[in-house]
Each structure stands twice: as structure tokens, then as C-alpha cells.
Amino acid sequence: MGRPPCCDKGGVKKGPWTPEEDLMLVSYIQEHGAGNWRAVPSNTGLMRCSKSCRLRWTNYLRPGIKRGSFTEQEEKLIIHLQALLGNRWAAIASYLPERTDNDIKNYWNTRLKKKLTKAQDGTERGSNHHRSMIKGQWERRLQTDIHTAKQALRDALSLDEEKPLPNGDLHPILFKPNHAPSSSTNNVVYASSTENISRLLQGWMRSKPDKTRACSDSGSSQGSVRCESVSSREEGKPLSWLETWLFEESTGQDQEMTLDGLQLPLDYPTEFL
DNA sequence: AAGCGTATCAACCGCGACCGT
DNA sequence: CACGGTCGCGGTTGATACGCT
Numbered sequence: 001m002g003r004p005p006c007c008d009k010g011g012v013k014k015g016p017w018t019p020e021e022d023l024m025l026v027s028y029i030q031e032h033g034a035g036n037w038r039a040v041p042s043n044t045g046l047m048r049c050s051k052s053c054r055l056r057w058t059n060y061l062r063p064g065i066k067r068g069s070f071t072e073q074e075e076k077l078i079i080h081l082q083a084l085l086g087n088r089w090a091a092i093a094s095y096l097p098e099r100t101d102n103d104i105k106n107y108w109n110t111r112l113k114k115k116l117t118k119a120q121d122g123t124e125r126g127s128n129h130h131r132s133m134i135k136g137q138w139e140r141r142l143q144t145d146i147h148t149a150k151q152a153l154r155d156a157l158s159l160d161e162e163k164p165l166p167n168g169d170l171h172p173i174l175f176k177p178n179h180a181p182s183s184s185t186n187n188v189v190y191a192s193s194t195e196n197i198s199r200l201l202q203g204w205m206r207s208k209p210d211k212t213r214a215c216s217d218s219g220s221s222q223g224s225v226r227c228e229s230v231s232s233r234e235e236g237k238p239l240s241w242l243e244t245w246l247f248e249e250s251t252g253q254d255q256e257m258t259l260d261g262l263q264l265p266l267d268y269p270t271e272f273l
Numbered sequence: 274a275a276g277c278g279t280a281t282c283a284a285c286c287g288c289g290a291c292c293g294t
Numbered sequence: 295c296a297c298g299g300t301c302g303c304g305g306t307t308g309a310t311a312c313g314c315t
Contacts, residue, residue, distance in 0.1 A: 014284080014285070015283095015284075015285095015308095015309090016283070016284075016309085017283090017284085035301095036300095037300075037301070038299080038300060038301090050300080050301085051285085051286090051300095051301080051302090052284075052285080054301075054302080055283090055284065055285080055302095056283090056284085058302090059283075059284080060283075060284095087304065087305090088303085088304085089303075089304065090302075090303060090304085101302095101303075101304085102282085102283075102284085102304095103282080105303095105304070105305085106281075106282055106283085107281095107282095109305090109306095110280065110281060110282080111280090111281090
């Protein structure tokens, strides 16, 4: 309910983050792990609201984030997933663990949407077709929700399944001198820029199992969905069909981007249908 | 070089979901 | 069940970069 009270308080800093603020946040998360965002501003001395801290971490400071332009395969995957899931950027981002939902959302809104609109203008403007597409989108979204709920239930009931590590459970090695700039001493690392911080975090990334990275930005029940998707990827499900799909497309013919006429791979999960 | 329009992306806002009491 | 606190998501905004005239 409502916004966190901290965001309403006066004296809360807004706008771009400084490298010093980034360092404070990263240092705190290194020590305590991500989560309990409410406590972050008071414990770090940051004049930011908890929400801002969480956002900065998940969208920018979190290790494993790939920056720069999207590859053609990533682009295709986003287009497919958007058609399949709608504007559920967090769900889409779970299939692209190196990209944040914010990045994907921005990329979609600023480029892909225009690109697709332009492409669509070139083709027939079948309004009936469009209507059925929207209907299909809604239905599929509902089916996906059911699937997600089922999966969550399965996860909850499977006792022997390995629990993911807590969010941002940063290994101390991250700030060991061999990963730090030469100016650092006794684990006190000076980072003059976010690039420095990223470089520091890369050391951690190399030392962590993939599963941890996949679950690194969320500890809530909602986040567990994200973890499920990514960890499942390592087992070859459910991403395998997407990969197959993309692979087939990239090596073969262009398939029409519609939902009703969507051509799905043979191993497409039946729960979605 | 200056002015203007457009593109990009980090950050904010508001809302709903979840959880503990 | 109701309520309040917290978190995460999706939409939107605003600052900056970039390109064009």
C-alpha cells in the first residue's frame, strides 16, 4: 500500500547518483547483501529513499549487467517475448539476465516499437488481424500467469531443490586488493567512477556461480519468479524452446510476428497453450 | 558556431502485490 | 479480515547527447 514514507520526507536527494553515493551503496550491499532496502538509507547515510537505492542497484550497479547496444539476437528475443508476454518487462528480462528490465523497456519504447511500427506500415493493415492479436495477447498473458503460479507452487513444494543465495550476497573477494585499483588499501577501495565499481564487481562475477547472478536482484516472492526462469534456463527449460525458436529463425525463414499465427517450436511448453 | 529538434537512458512516480501483525 | 509497511513493476519524465540545418 502506498509509497514508502521515506520518499515523502524532505531532504531526500533526487537526480543522478554520484560515484561516491554509488560506492557507499555498493559497499553496504557488499557487507549486508541486497534487500531490506528500507534500512539502506539510514545505515549508509545516503540521503536517498529506499526505492532509489534499490533502483540504482538493480538497474546500474548490480553485477552482470551488460551495457551497450543490443545484439540482433537479443532484439529478436525481446520482440518475441513482448509479443508473447506483453509489456511485462521484468518477465522478459528474466530471459536476458544481463539486461535490466529498465533497459529492455527503454530499448523497446525508443527503438523497437518504432521499428516494428515502421515495418507494420509496410505490410497490410488488417484491423481484424490486429484485434485478434490483442485478444491472443491477453489470453496468453493469462495462461502465463497460471503457468507462473503453477511453477511457484512447484518450487514451494520441492524440498530438495537448492535455494538460491540471497540477493546481492556479495563475496568478500570482490573487494580484495587483487580486484581493486592500485590505490586501494585494506579493503578500502576507492572508486572514482561507476566504471571502477563495475570493474570491481566483475571480479565477483567471475567467482560466483551463475545461479547466484541470475537471482541477484530480487529477494521477494515476485523476484522468485525471475530466479525460477533463469535457473531453469540452466537446466535447459523453459528457455530451450526459445533458443531453438530463435536459432531456427536466425538460420532460416522469417516468421510472421503474430500470436494467432504464431509458429511455435515442438517443445513449446503446453501449459502456455 | 549557434540554434533547434530528436534520441537515449537514468531516474522518478504511482500503483498493486505481498507479507507480517 | 483489516491494516500498515515494504517491495517490485510499468509508465513517464527530464537531463543530456547527438545530429541536422
